[in-house]
Amino acid sequence: MxxxxxxxxxxxxxxxxxxxxxxxxxxxxxxxxxxxxxxxxxxxxxxxxxxxxxxxxxxxxxxxxxxxxxxxxxxFPTPSLMPAGAFARAQARIWMHYCDAYYLPASFKLSAVHKDPSMKAEAVQKLEDAFRFLENEGLRKLSDGPFWFGEKVSLVDTHYSPFLERFAAYEEIFGVRMPAECMRIREWLSAMALRKSYQDTTRGLEKHINGMRRRLGLAA
Ligand SMILES: N[C@@H](CCC(=O)N[C@@H](CS)C(=O)NCC(=O)O)C(=O)O
CATH class of the missing domain: 3.40.30.10 (Glutaredoxin)
Incomplete structure (x- = not known):
């Protein structure tokens, strides 16, 4: 065992x-x-x-x-899922922190206030800002992709992947969209979707939508 x-x-x-x-x-x-x-x-x-x-x-x-x-x-250091060097590792931790401290609260806020039009508009704005920050300050500055630190997957990729996978359910339920300029995030998500770790763990869009609807008390 x-x-x-x-x-x-x-x-x-x-x-x-x-x-x-x-x-x-x-x-x-x-x-x-x-x-x-x-x-x-x-x-x-x-x-x-x-x-x-x-x-x-x-x-x-x-x-x-x-x-x-x-x-x-x-x-279990091999294969390594952290970039080499103390500075790059600090960068990785900053971006994992950003996910939990900024991106996720912005997305949870939208699901909490979606029934109130003005609060929803404000929450959508904050979520779009978070996407732009990920795109422009994160993915575009750190590497040429496809992953956060280039060719090799890192803990930052596995940190964001389950949540950005679920963003498609947000699009379906709340009618929100990732800003059009966030091309690197889209490319990153497509690259993640090819990995075994993604394919073996994803539950698929339909289950995400149904699960989210159930939690929010929305009709199927
Ligand atoms: N900060 C935690 C969050 C984990 C978390 O929220 N897990 C949820 C399920 S997605 C849970 O176990 N909830 C049970 C509960 O709160 O009673 C982590 O990163 O591991």
Whole structure:
């Protein structure tokens, strides 16, 4: 039996980040799905925040997707999913932080206020600003692509991929669009969609749309 276990939930984009990293690294792991609406007692003991993903490795547990993924990078350094050099690594961490601190709050805000037209307009504006920032300050400045740090996939790519994969459901449900000039983001997403880590973990647009509609209490 594998010594690496991932406690996950199929629809969770944070757990998907870790599944993608495990696949990119070619690691053997056991996947255990937890029903988040009926969490087993043992889950509280290993997940202080009550959230997935959690990994169990050599008898110890680690939680928080970004922390787990850097742990995997340290313990299983080949193939490396971080760029070389302290400065580039700091850049990678800045862009992962941007995802969690700015991009995701902007996208969650839109789903929270979508029924109020003026609040929705403001939320759409903020989300479009976040896309432009990713495009112009991130992808365009860091490399010629297709990935964040060039030819090789990194933890930044696996950090964003599950969430930008789901943006298509936002387009469908909220009628929002990625700004037309964000060509590098589109190219990046197409390059990600070709990877095994994406193909083995994606649930497909229909499930994202249905899941999001269910969570928002919208008719199918
Ligand atoms: N910051 C966490 C977020 C994880 C998270 O929000 N997971 C959700 C599922 S997508 C969860 O487990 N929710 C269960 C709950 O909050 O009770 C990470 O990056 O791992």
């Amino acid at each position: 594998s010594t690496l276990e991932l406690i996950s939930y199929a629809a969770c984009p944070y757990a998907q980040r870790t599944r993608m990293v495990l696949i990119e690294k070619g690691l053997d792991f056991t996947l255990m799905e937890v029903d988040l609406s009926n969490k087993p007692d043992w889950f509280d003991e290993i997940s202080p925040y009550g959230k997935v993903p959690v990994i169990r490795h050599e008898g110890r547990t680690i939680y928080e997707s970004a922390v787990i993924n850097e742990y995997l990078e340290e313990v």
